[in-house]
Amino acid sequence: MAVGLGPLPTLHPVPGFELGIASAGIKRPGRKDVVVMRCVEGSRVAGVTTTNAFCAAPVIVTRERVAGEVRYLLTNTGNANAGTGPDGLANARRTCAALAALTGVDETAVLPFSTGVIGEPLPVEKIEGALQAALDDLDEDHWAEAATGIMTTDTLPKGASRQFQHDGVTVTVTGISKGAGMIRPNMATMLGYIATDAKVAREVLQDLVRDAANKSFNRITIDGDTSTNDCCMLIATGQAALPEITSAAGELFGKLKQAVLEVFMEVAQAIVRDGEGATKFVTVQVNGGGTHQECLDVAYAVAHSPLIKTALFASDPNWGRILAAVGYAGVPNLDVSLIDVFLGEVCIASQGGRAASYTEAQGAAVMAREEISIRIELGRGECSETIWTTDLSHEYVKINAEYRT
Secondary structure, X not given: OOOOOOOOOOOOOOOOEEEEEEEOOOOOOOOEEEEEEEEOOOOEEEEEEOOOOOOOHHHHHHHXXXXXXXXXXXXXXXXXXXXXXXXHHHHHHHHHHHHHHHHOOOHHXXXXXXXXXXXXXXXXXXXXXXXXXHHHOOEOOOHHHHHHHOOOOOOOOEEEEEEEEEOOEEEEEEEEEEOOOOOOOOOOOOEEEEXXXXXXXXXXXXXXXXXXXXXXXXXXXXXXXXOOOOEEEEEEOOOOOOOOEOOOOOHHHHHHHHHHHHHHHHHHHHHHHOOOOOOOEEEEEEEEEOOHHHHHHHHHHHHHOXXXXXXXXXXXXXXXXXXXXXXOOOOOOOOHHHOEEEEOOEEEEEOOEEOOOOOHHHHHHHHOXXXXXXXXXXXOOOEEEEEEEEOOOHHHHHHHHOOOO
């Protein structure tokens, strides 16, 4: 059950970027499971990919090619093409070659993306058989259909869009994402595609996608598992009638960065809101850290604790579990007498123990909400970090126990 996630908002078309969807029947007959995206010639593409050493074949191929000219992005669901060895690499390249042959581009101009079951051979023939239908479906206004086409265990499609004006010209940023489980970046088991019609130098675009991902996709976690297939791509088609952005400075860059960050944040948080079996959307904020890393260590210790996550599911204000997680997070020389912990607006622990003003009824009232914040004040410095996570429900176990059936 998605938490606070409704129907897709208006997803504005991005001039120079088209999307087409088709059915290959990879996992279920008739399911739309192949998405082709076409970038206008001259587009710039940048991305970030999984840190999992067992990364999937399509991730390897994408890393090899993304710095060159990119014209097509090819995505399939239902099969991750991960843990498939040399055959998997050959199959990823074969699907790209098939799309290149149909479109008259060099096969290195096609980037592959896959998501689904790990360890099974990629059904190349099925994907090849769906490519022409996907090409025939290409349209700048097919973002919503593509958002559905890249889903796996997601219950709802995810997308966001922003527009801004500069010198009388409208600039668009639109993006979609998928992901609901095996979510713990760097990156999570997610795919994200964000496009803009701004013209951006490659180095600036790469820095922008890395910064935006670090503030969004790399601050979400559902179950602590880092996937083999994660990719987030930022495409700049350059079709807006404005000068090229050649440095991370100036009014135009500032407007673009803000729009990109907002889209990244919205589609990243949508993944958490649609987490497998999720009934709570949880913000974990750690302030007063001596370093950003120790803030993240504390935040992830809280967010990944099965005891805290099950208490969240039960709406049980078992605040001692939060203190325990802070204590084992590995922060050196941690002075617990300086720490305050808040559940929503309620102070539950202060100076290393239960807050004098705290009552169980206060904690229970906060825990009953669908959206909950946990704030931890370390009292060690000026650094802060925020991540977003979910509870751990019976449904999460059921979904993942039955994933291959």
